[in-house]
Amino acid sequence: MDGVGGMDGVDGIGGANDPVISLRGVRAELGSRPVLRGIDLAVHRGEVVALLGANGSGKSTAVRSIIGQVPVSGGEIELFGTPRRGFRDWKRVGYVPQRTTAAGGVPATVTEIVASGRLSRARFGMLRKADHQAVRRALELVGMADRAKDSVDALSGGQHQRVLIARALASEPELLIMDEPMAGVDLASQEILAATLREQVSRGTSVLLVLHELGPLEPLIDRAVVLRDGCVLHDGPPPQAVGQHALPGHDHVHPHAAHDAEPIRTGLLS
Known part of the structure; x- marks a missing residue:
């Protein structure tokens, strides 16, 4: 099966300098509207x-x-040197989706949500001692160990986001893909998330972040890729000024529409 949620398999390791993500000439449409050009x-x-x-x-x-x-609809995507359509080793990838609640409306505890991110490494769907330890480590990294037994329904927006990041970290991924992890998150949670990401980067984790502005993550960013109308406008050093209005070619940024939110699956990598 293609995409996150596929079965584990054996993929190429690649050289030390090979990209973990490579998009070449990628085009995509939503309905009949071109989005990536x-x-x-x-x-x-x-x-x-x-x-x-x-x-x-x-x-x-x-x-x-x-x-x-x-x-x-066109172009090529590779993950760890393997064409995405044939990539199966999804335990190497941690994904944090945009603007969701941790359980997607399903009653669950914080630990249950985070443990679902470990299923890609579990044998026959059963968590072993090492899996439970990885879940605890992930909760500690995002400062949520003291809420491990709580229902996710009792969490604030920032705490939901920390749980989602812990779920992605539970698989101990080599690559983290995060879609606006700071959106709607209070300053205290932003600082915790920045510290968590700094810890992962220090361990050699590769990271692709969708952001509206760099904020507290700015010191961690090696490169910025700016899109406009589905095209790459800039690929190089991050903008020096803080905020979206400093981006090359920026006109104006409007708040997220409610329809941008989407539910997520509890067993993301299962």
């Missing part, structure tokens, strides 16, 4: 890349095409 994008091992741009520029479509949630 032949974009090139690469993330190398240990690199932190921010994908920036105004609403409607194609940022979220780009990351969803990488994980197989949006079909592409």
